[in-house]
Amino acid sequence: MEMKYKRYCQVCGKLIPKKSESWSRYLKKKFCSYECYVKSLKKPRKIGKCIVCGREFEYREGQQTGKFCSQECFNIYQKKKDQENV
Ligand SMILES: [Zn+2]
Numbered sequence: 870m871e872m873k874y875k876r877y878c879q880v881c882g883k884l885i886p887k888k889s890e891s892w893s894r895y896l897k898k899k900f901c902s903y904e905c906y907v908k909s910l911k912k913p914r915k916i917g918k919c920i921v922c923g924r925e926f927e928y929r930e931g932q933q934t935g936k937f938c939s940q941e942c943f944n945i946y947q948k949k950k951d952q953e954n955v
């Protein structure tokens with residue numbers, strides 16, 4: 870059974886080769902090769918805006934959501950949400 874996967878490298882935009890040895894590894898990372906993966910690490914971080922305190926902050930895509938500047942603000946948001954649900 871063959872799955873239809875078509876993923877494009879986030880760095881160079883090339884189709885990620887399916888027969889590549891470490892394909893599944895790169896698929897997870899969304900890169901066609903180790904080179905592109907390394908390049909992506911050097912890319913400037915994204916700027917996000919905290920939805921709790923409104924502060925702008927840098928974050929890395931995939932590691933953080935870009936919604937919260939810190940764990941503290943995330944906790945505040947979670948608490949508020951819990952209270953609203955009661
Ligand atoms: Zn690539």
Ligand SMILES: [Zn+2]
Nearest residue numbers: 919922938942
């Ligand atoms: Zn914040």
